Each structure stands twice: as C-alpha cells, then as structure tokens.
Amino acid sequence: MIGILALQGAFIEHKYILDNLSVESFEIRKLSDLNKKMSGVILPGGESTTIGKLLLDLNMFIPLQDKIKNGLPSFGTCAGAILLAKYVEDGTPSLATMDIKIKRNAYGRQLGSFFTKDKFDDEIIPMSFIRAPLITEVVAGNILATVNDDIVAVKQNNQLVTTFHPELKTDFVHKYFLNTIVQR
Numbered sequence: 283m284i285g286i287l288a289l290q291g292a293f294i295e296h297k298y299i300l301d302n303l304s305v306e307s308f309e310i311r312k313l314s315d316l317n318k319k320m321s322g323v324i325l326p327g328g329e330s331t332t333i334g335k336l337l338l339d340l341n342m343f344i345p346l347q348d349k350i351k352n353g354l355p356s357f358g359t360c361a362g363a364i365l366l367a368k369y370v371e372d373g374t375p376s377l378a379t380m381d382i383k384i385k386r387n388a389y390g391r392q393l394g395s396f397f398t399k400d401k402f403d404d405e406i407i408p409m410s411f412i413r414a415p416l417i418t419e420v421v422a423g424n425i426l427a428t429v430n431d432d433i434v435a436v437k438q439n440n441q442l443v444t445t446f447h448p449e450l451k452t453d454f455v456h457k458y459f460l461n462t463i464v465q466r
C-alpha cells in the first residue's frame with residue numbers, strides 16, 4: 283500500500299501509474315491519513331512552497347518527517363525532491379531528510395520546461411522537466427541519472443528523488459522504487 287501526498291500538485295498521475303501496475307495506493311490529505319499502514323510514500327511535483335506550507339498548517343510536517351527519518355520508503359519527484367532535500371538554496375523550508383543540495387527553478391520558469399530521453403539505471407527513459415530544480419550537490423547517496431552532466435535522479439537509503447516527472451510518460455522509475463526500495 284503506497285501513500286501519495288495529495289495536498290497540491292501532480293499527485294493523480296502517480297495513482298494512475300500505480301493502478302496500472304496493480305499496486306494499491308491511497309491519497310494522504312490530512313494528519314490521520316499518515317497513520318494508515320503504508321509501505322512507501324510518494325511526494326509529487328507541484329509547488330514546494332505550497333506543499334510545505336500545507337504540511338505545516340495541517341500539522342503533518344513533523345509526523346511525515348519522522349516517518350521518513352525512520353526509514354519509510356520515499357519517492358519525491360520535482361517539488362517532492364525539493365521537500366526531501368536537506369539544503370534548498372533559496373531557503374525554502376523542507377523536510378530535510380536527504381543529504382542533497384538543490385536549487386529551485388534552475389532552468390528558468392515555464393519557458394525552461396523541456397522533454398528529453400536519457401539513461402536511468404541503464405535504461406533509456408522519457409523525462410519531462412517542468413520548472414525543474416537542479417541537484418547541485420550529493421553529500422550522500424547514489425546518482426542514478428544525469429542529463430548533460432546535471433544530476434537528475436538520486437537514491438539514498440530509503441529515499442529516491444527525480445528532478446523530472448517520470449509519472450507523465452513511464453512507469454520505469456516507479457517500478458525501480460517498488461523493486462529496490464519498497465521491497466528491500
């Protein structure tokens with residue numbers, strides 16, 4: 283059972299991918315949802331400042347942070363990656379569970395959005411970048427993908443982040459998350 287943080291942003295696309303893989307999921311919208319039994323959590327893309335503020339307003343920030351710190355398998359895409367990063371260059375508050383440094387809107391705003399294909403863990407996959415952040419430093423973890431030398435996917439123990447949106451075009455990264463982190 284995978285929980286999908288559904289406060290703002292592109293969460294429904296993650297549900298479609300999991301549905302197609304016959305993996306059960308539920309939406310996390312309020313504090314009590316965090317008490318449901320889950321074997322992993324997905325933090326979607328959207329606006330990291332808004333999601334962070336909603337987590338605080340709904341008293342979900344600390345409980346979610348604790349679960350991730352305690353080893354809950356976690357997968358953050360784009361804004362979700364910003365939320366997991368320990369260091370956000372503009373000081374945006376984050377859960378700060380993953381030892382990476384990240385820069386928001388690193389490719390400019392809407393005009394800087396682009397689509398490409400590149401290697402993720404030895405497989406060429408489609409990658410959609412939408413006002414994407416850039417991982418500027420990996421203090422701990424494994425780099426799983428780069429695009430033109432930019433780091434776009436990192437795994438660190440129970441956590442996986444991509445600066446692109448895999449849920450729009452491929453189920454490969456979700457399968458990777460399920461196979462290598464959720465079921466480890």
Ligand code: GLN
Binds near residue numbers: 326327328413415
């Ligand atoms: N630009 C957004 C932010 O800084 C992230 C964009 C996205 O998730 N597609 O939060």
